[in-house]
Amino acid sequence: MARPDMGSRQRGDRDDPEFADKLVYINRVSKVVKGGRRFSFSALVIVGDRRGRVGFGTGKAREVPEAIRKATEQAKRKLIRVPLREGRTLHHDIEGRFGAGRVVMRSAPAGTGIIAGGPMRAVFEMAGMKDVVAKSIGTSNPHNMVQATFDGFERCVSPRSIAAKRGKKVSEIFGREEPAEQTG
Numbered sequence: 001m002a003r004p005d006m007g008s009r010q011r012g013d014r015d016d017p018e019f020a021d022k023l024v025y026i027n028r029v030s031k032v033v034k035g036g037r038r039f040s041f042s043a044l045v046i047v048g049d050r051r052g053r054v055g056f057g058t059g060k061a062r063e064v065p066e067a068i069r070k071a072t073e074q075a076k077r078k079l080i081r082v083p084l085r086e087g088r089t090l091h092h093d094i095e096g097r098f099g100a101g102r103v104v105m106r107s108a109p110a111g112t113g114i115i116a117g118g119p120m121r122a123v124f125e126m127a128g129m130k131d132v133v134a135k136s137i138g139t140s141n142p143h144n145m146v147q148a149t150f151d152g153f154e155r156c157v158s159p160r161s162i163a164a165k166r167g168k169k170v171s172e173i174f175g176r177e178e179p180a181e182q183t184g
Contacts, residue, residue, distance in 0.1 A: 019049055020050060020126060021072050021126075022046045023043060024044045024045065025119065026043050028041055029042055041061060041064045042058060042067060043068045046122045047072060047076055047079070048079075049128070050127070052084050052087075053079050057075030057077070058143070082129075084129065087128070088110065089108055090107040091158055092107060095155075096149055096153070099139065099144040102148060103120065103134060103135070103149050104137065107131075108133050112133065114130070114131070115133045116134035116136075119145045120136060120145055120149050
């Protein structure tokens with residue numbers, strides 16, 4: 001019996017006030033044993049500092065709070081940095097894939113807000129994005145959608161990192177320099 005998107009419950013973590021976490025999905029799973037069924041719960045949690053660092057984790061336990069705690073700890077260990085333009089959106093359009101899930105994420109002008117469904121919205125909120133447009137194509141499985149979103153984030157690069165790799169300045173990458181004098 002799956003319970004998708006439990007209202008994306010948000011909790012303040014007492015151990016680490018720097019991070020906020022969001023419960024995205026809880027599922028009751030059962031194991032058939034000699035005496036009947038043993039029930040346990042799996043949880044999917046997103047953790048972020050709302051300034052570009054975000055991670056996800058899954059946890060499984062006999063009780064819901066324990067599953068959430070395990071997922072939160074795993075998410076804190078798997079944090080990644082997402083480069084944000086002006087601290088509010090992506091630098092460029094990205095596509096992420098995982099399993100049968102495909103996610104398309106596009107940067108958006110200021111004031112657009114987060115236009116994304118379900119689990120992707122929680123990821124963007126925890127990363128601190130304020131303006132982004134995203135579409136999930138394929139599966140609606142929360143685990144696959146979240147992992148496809150993170151796959152896209154890993155492909156996201158900032159102009160500063162591209163300039164550093166090429167040994168140039170950011171202004172040279174964007175071509176904002178004066179045009180060369182024409183001879184003729």
